[in-house]
Amino acid sequence: MTRPLPDTLAGWAEAPRVRALNDRAIAAGGRYVLCWLQQALRAVDNPVIDAAIRWGNALGLPVLVYHGIREDYPYASDRLHRFILTAGRDLAAGCRERGLACVHHVDREGRREKGLVHRLGNEAAAIVLEDQPTFVARWQAERVAARATVAVLAVNAACLVPPAVLGGDIRGRSGFLRRHEPERDRWRASEAEVPSVSPFAGPLPFAPDDLEAVDLDALLVGLSIDHGLAPSASFPGGRAAAEARLRRLVDEVLPAYAAVRSDATRPDGASGLSPYLHFGVIGPREVMAAVDAAKAGAKHKAKFADELLGWREWFHWQAHGLRAPERYDRVAGWARDTLADHAGDPRPDLETLNALVHGETRDESWNACQKQFVIDGWMHNNLRMYWAKRIIAMTPSPEAAWATACYLNDRLSLDGRDPSTYGNIAAMFGSGAPGRADVPIYGVVPTRGDGSTRKRDTGPAWLRAAAERPVPRLTVPATPPVDPYLTGEPGV
Template sequence: MDSDRVRVLKEGRDKEGPVVYWMSRDQRARENWALSFAQDLAIKRRSPLAVVFSVAEEFLGAAIRQYGFMLRGLQEVETALEEKGIPFILIRGDPGEAVCRFAEEEAVSDLVTDFSPLATKRVWTEKVVERLDASIFEVDAHNIVPCWRASPKQEYAARTFRPKLKRLLSQFCGEIPEIRVHPHPGKIGEGAEWDRLLQDLNLDRSVPEVEWITPGERAAMVALDGFLREKLPLYDRDRNDPTLDGQSNLSPYLHFGQISAARVALEVYRADADPRSRAAFLEELVVRRELSDNFCLYNSRYDSFEAFPDWAKKTLNDHRADPREYLYHREDLERAATHDDLWNAAQKEMVLRGKMHGYMRMYWAKKILEWTESPEEALRTAIYLNDRYELDGRDPNGYTGIAWSIGGVHDRAWGEREVFGKVRYMSYRGARSKFDVDSYVERVASLG
């Protein structure tokens, strides 16, 4: 593994003990750089290896929909690791505290964790670094190019980030080593009681699990195979039409780390498809997705008005007092009770399926800006709804996409208009010119 994929967060005192991979963002047993690094470390030390996952009692508004998808995927991880002689231990509580207690009880010598740019995981990690005397490593197993290597600063736009990323892709886009049967077994922790855990967690159960998508690594690979065969050839044509089933539907798997983005990129690159379709998908998967991690890593206020570029803050401030033709409370928006049948359909699609079409997410967020009293309220409302209902909410892609829609992040100034100022505008009429709005509304209505 390229050493640039690993950061040493703490050099602990040298001692005997097991090596533990604290799995968090990258929830898979296959093609996981963090797990591979942890096993290499354990083999060099001739130590047992274990994987621990700490289930937080609450995570950024996630409901049973998201927790169920995550935990059912983790059951598959446990089975795959058992075949390699690697214990998988599920613990509960604030991960910063729970991981420390576990590591101290098991006298862990080295702790490896995966990288996330989000503030919540960074706070957990800081607690662990401060308290433990073990050596602690962080591995970016989520991005193809490690976030801190792609750029040392917040990038202004995709056009400034893209060339930096492309210069490094060949260095980091190799095959990922597979996990071996671990040669140094050890008894660490206890197995999980999955059914009891799902019942015991104090979760919001008013947002139910969905049935159209199956969680886990195997299902993710099946979905990738289907996308390569059936959708990628026409992706450039179909991806922005919500009436067509042209999107990959891989975002929930990528969000929970149930599939490696590097694997997806390699298979798309090798696929026999229109080069324009390959390029369009890889731009989204690699450039835009990793740009989102860049934004959240280097801008600690990524979910606030203060994260917007100066030109956007100025223009939005200039138009704060503009009259709104329509004003809706959060409850109205959550119930899809607006005058706009297209927006209502997008909201209902998200509530019912846990996934809104990508093109509609932009329209949906921009209308929230148009129909609420301030950019701050619009931002809070969009994040709340996205994180409550989307399977792939609570993600850098979500925060960055909303910041693009409402606050011009990674965009440029456009023609000035009321409410939006110079932030890019999207209209109902514009949507009608791009796709069959009535057909989309009817399709969503048929969902229930």
């Protein structure tokens, strides 16, 4: 059901990013427009914030930007919390520069704030939040919209082209590209909204955490989260780190991107932007503006655009159309059938979850891949394909393989829990057409070897060194959790 937008947003150039999540009215007497950010943790080029400012200006109300982080979301760890809190700290500074109040809450013992979003929403004229299709953000948004007594709008900030303008019923990536490519130019530029009301300075129903003033490492120590998984040294959080990655893309990566992107042994082959894109520290519009302005050759720019827009936004579009993009039942029916037919096949490559988590299996190449996840919190694209395919043979059943791949990706990788996580894993479990050969365990799901790395001159030495990197000891459950994001119900 499509609900009408308020006039001021219906007439906005960015209106296709916005949808109404409930039928409630704007609350007369509301003190602000609440802008609740879950994942789009940037103050600039952020359509969620822009929508809130535009609405606030029309109502003569300030915007209150709120971001909270709880201890009980699946896989909460020093790694994820540190990345998020650093982004939150920079979000606060950026909002201040834009003339907006931004408050944070870090949930912890002695500082619980039950139902804080609802309480903030009760004081608001209206709520603007993010339209995220996966992980906790989706059902938290739906829950808030169902309980709120005021109007709630959801805004897409993750994609250059809002998925809604592409319509439904797209079969395959080429069909997607036929609709997506002609739309791109229209969304490449946007104008930042300027608040016409002074920043909100009224009383709040809680004592916010000042992330710019606290020592984030000291704050982490007191939290009840996974302290075994350390922050990533290779991917520090924050806006400065995202901007440095973008400069590196333009200066070092892009000039040879099409040629070296698939070479995992090259440190300058890929942008390493995915963690920052996942947490919205930087958005695709800003990345594409830098790419368009770069001096690199056209084929390199086109290849990059195909990854960032043609693949990433394809998986976002898919996730928006699925009720549960994280579930095994999204894998193509023919692939689930053939994997089920072979579920009883002998599995000589079975590994324990402990060996898988720590990258200590009998497969050196697989260990090299997995150690990037454990140590760096990121994995090279080419390695991810081999990594995911092999998990099917290393686990007791196709369902266990799916749960294991999602668990490793979501727990360890900074860019996990994303539409690209589940979309890509699903593609590795079988997408497009079945292969011709029917082989043990995989059936007609095409297999994949490690040749794209091992057959390079430096490949064997690189794989050996990568597989030998020492890893920290992590806690490991008896079995990987199945869809923990769909069964848990942390309050908001």
